[in-house]
Amino acid sequence: MKDRQTVFETLQAQGVSRRQFMKFCAVTxxxxxxxxxxxxxxxQALGSAPRPSVIWMSxxxxxxxxxxxxxxxxxxxxNLILSVISxxxxxxxxxxxxxxxxxxxxxxxxxxxxxxxxxxxxxDGSIPTAENEWWMAVAGRSAIETLTEAMTEAEIVIALGTxxxxxxxxxxxxxxxxxxxxxxxxxxxxxPTMPLVNISGCPPDGARLLQPPRSLxxxxxxxxxxxxxxxxxxxxxxARLPGAIDLQRMHHSEMxxxxxxxxxxxxxxxxxxRAQVLGQDARG
Numbered sequence: 001m002k003d004r005q006t007v008f009e010t011l012q013a014q015g016v017s018r019r020q021f022m023k024f025c026a027v028t029x030x031x032x033x034x035x036x037x038x039x040x041x042x043x044q045a046l047g048s049a050p051r052p053s054v055i056w057m058s059x060x061x062x063x064x065x066x067x068x069x070x071x072x073x074x075x076x077x078x079n080l081i082l083s084v085i086s087x088x089x090x091x092x093x094x095x096x097x098x099x100x101x102x103x104x105x106x107x108x109x110x111x112x113x114x115x116x117x118x119x120x121x122x123x124d125g126s127i128p129t130a131e132n133e134w135w136m137a138v139a140g141r142s143a144i145e146t147l148t149e150a151m152t153e154a155e156i157v158i159a160l161g162t163x164x165x166x167x168x169x170x171x172x173x174x175x176x177x178x179x180x181x182x183x184x185x186x187x188x189x190x191x192p193t194m195p196l197v198n199i200s201g202c203p204p205d206g207a208r209l210l211q212p213p214r215s216l217x218x219x220x221x222x223x224x225x226x227x228x229x230x231x232x233x234x235x236x237x238x239a240r241l242p243g244a245i246d247l248q249r250m251h252h253s254e255m256x257x258x259x260x261x262x263x264x265x266x267x268x269x270x271x272x273x274r275a276q277v278l279g280q281d282a283r284g
Contacts, residue, residue, distance in 0.1 A: 053112050053119040055105060056090040057150055059143045060136055060170040060179055061125030064203035065161040066092050088119070102139050109153055118155035123147065126163040126170045127185060128177035135177040148191050156195045157182060165200040 058066070070077050081087050088108035089101075096104050112119050127143045128135035136143040151157060159182040162168040170179040183198060185191045 051084065051086045053108060053117065054085045054087050054089075054122060055108060055119050055150055055154075056087065056122040056124070057147060058091055059123070059125035059127050059147070059164075060177065061161065061163050063092055065124040065164075066090070068203035068205070085120070099139070105150070109150070113153060118153055120156055120158065121150050121154035122158045122160060123164045123182055124160040126167045126177075126179035126181055128170075128179050129185070129188075129190060130178040132177045144185075144190060147185075151192050151194065154194065156197065158197045158199065159183065160199050161204050162200050162202040165198045168202065 056066075069080075072080075087093070088111075089105040091101060094101060094104065109119065127147060129144065133142045133144055138146050159165045163170060163179075164182055166181045167175070167179050167184065168181075170177060171181070180188070180190075182191070183196060186193045186196065
């Protein structure tokens with residue numbers, strides 16, 4: 001897939017000069033206490049890296065999550081697909097159908113494997129389980145089988161919408177299809193356990209749908225605490241609680257360096273989570 005744009009080519013198309021790019025890499029390397037030679041290698045690796053491959057799988061859903069994505073702006077879906085990610089499979093948006101669509105997904109996974117990369121797996125819709133596993137089948141295979149195959153070589157799973165996160169309407173009483181969300185499937189060990197980002201909502205806010213792929217590329221570093229010597233490292237993408245460091249509450253513009261996180265809800269919980277993230281004593 002030679003025609004796939006690299007990260008640096010995408011930045012150039014958006015007006016970022018090579019000088020600005022190298023300055024960003026130098027500052028990032030310096031914050032990690034890397035040498036100048038290592039900083040050059042870092043810039044070369046980042047600049048030549050292709051846009052992240054995204055495979056979007058839909059199960060028991062109403063296409064509302066896709067509609068929300070299509071109606072999003074700042075950035076809009078055109079900018080997302082053409083400049084930020086490589087959307088290699090989406091059954092509602094792609095031209096291919098039938099066996100050609102299945103082959104397109106397999107080809108995308110194989111192409112990523114050939115260059116030693118993994119894809120981002122987006123899931124919307126709940127998944128039927130147990131004796132009702134075959135309530136949904138694609139190309140003669142159950143939803144769980146298809147999902148498991150797509151997860152084997154994924155870097156991260158993004159569950160979009162209430163159905164994918166908590167089961168949604170398909171899982172409502174009496175739940176005839178025994179539907180579950182991705183998190184519950186992992187807890188029940190019905191699918192592989194791996195990093196998961198939950199973005200709930202029916203449908204979820206379109207702006208929130210755009211955050212995880214960009215956050216994987218621009219994942220912020222937390223600084224060492226000046227007062228308490230907290231441990232440095234990457235901020236988590238998902239805290240599983242509706243606090244300030246959850247993607248549901250955090251705008252991308254708020255993901256900045258520092259030891260203060262703005263919060264809209266649960267100030268006491270925010271204080272506890274902040275202490276955990278920064279490696280501080282929650283009582284301080």
